[in-house]
Ligand SMILES: Nc1ncnc2c1ncn2[C@@H]1O[C@H](COP(=O)(O)OP(=O)(O)O)[C@@H](O)[C@H]1O
């Protein structure tokens with residue numbers, strides 16, 4: 317019952333969010349602001365996680381498929397595929413669900429409980445559109461950029477592990493990284509990323525926008541935003557993988 | 563002028579407004595008074611369309627706001643300013659940007675014109691050199707003033723104020739009350755003020771409507787209010803020791 321209620325009101329809200337904007341120039345300006353807030357300010361955490369993740373994947377692969385019959389390219393190839401197909405798009409999106417999702421939800425939730433949302437409505441502004449749409453668009457533009465950065469840094473992290481950890485000859489790693497490179501894998505990863513970005517921004521926007529009460533409820537909304545964004549990322553990851561790779 | 567006719571509103575069976583009919587006049591400060599929880603905010607939110615009334619009419623001059631569509635309401639919305647209880651300034655914008663915001667959305671003024679207008683409004687509420695400060699850096703009274711400046715930026719015909727002096731010291735409260743009253747007369751606006759403060763009633767109550775348990779209980783002006791024999795209203799007025807003492811002396 318509760319779940320159906322949320323589904324229903326989520327779609328009602330989305331209908332409001334995707335109405336034609338009152339003044340396009342102002343929305344454009346907001347999109348730029350949000351790309352900075354949601355995207356550029358997340359580069360640090362994305363970079364750190366990606367480098368370490370790449371290194372760990374490489375080390376794990378080396379130790380788990382340590383076998384003289386394995387071809388030289390195996391480790392590099394496996395590392396690259398894991399990073400491009402899953403680690404970067406899915407894990408980094410989950411991290412962003414935490415970082416960006418809680419930010420979106422608490423920002424809008426605070427505006428709701430301090431009547432700033434009402435102030436927008438009074439002025440005749442479609443508050444749902446003005447507050448949520450720029451965040452959705454900005455995330456769908458900037459998250460793919462973050463994921464590409466993450467892929468590059470992940471692979472670089474693997475290289476660090478190989479070279480400085482001395483567990484694998486550099487040349488073998490590079491042969492593997494370059495082997496049978498398919499652009500479709502990147503496309504697949506980016507499609508997933510864009511869908512996840514949409515989920516994070518809209519679900520967090522939904523919980524923020526429907527906050528009632530005070531500071532405590534703002535916190536609860538942002539917890540819900542993170543939990544539900546994460547669940548739906550995992551769910552859509554399965555669905556999209558079935559559709560795109562089957 | 564705004565006329566409310568037979569307005570009803572309930573939330574999940576809890577009926578908050580019951581058959582409220584009241585008129586708010588142009589060029590006057592119309593006060594809505596009543597205890598906390600009596601339904602003042604809900605009434606105001608119905609008037610401005612933040613809450614949909616269940617039944618009844620809300621006439622802005624001749625237009626029935628309650629029964630207009632979203633786009634038809636825009637005409638009225640552009641003529642409407644509201645001062646929220648907590649100010650509701652946009653946290654992420656500085657003072658100047660807050661005031662310019664409605665102008666950005668709905669006018670084609672140039673940047674210089676907008677800044678000029680912002681400065682004019684700030685000056686009108688006796689604030690200067692605060693343009694670049696953020697709401698978090700302002701005192702309670704300053705926030706209220708900036709909120710008033712934002713509410714009048716677009717030259718509204720109708721001004722709504724929900725508890726404009728709650729959380730302020732008595733002196734600042736009177737300053738804010740008088741400011742609203744002056745602006746009302748100056749621009750001939752229809753101003754509606756929710757309050758539970760008898761000081762405000764005596765200072766600026768051109769017209770006073772007393773709401774009790776969601777019903778209109780009494781209507782009149784600040785002179786009539788002290789003479790009333792309405793029991794509920796008297797309970798409200800003389801709730802404080804100060805007012806009781808004043809009554810004895812007079
Ligand atoms: N959105 C809402 N949902 C349910 N009940 C509400 C809502 N808004 C107000 N109420 C109820 O309406 C009554 C009047 O509230 P309000 O108009 O805020 O009083 P006040 O006169 O103090 O401004 C209160 O009992 C309040 O609980």
Ligand SMILES: [Mg+2]
Nearest residue numbers: 602603724725
């Ligand atoms: Mg109230």
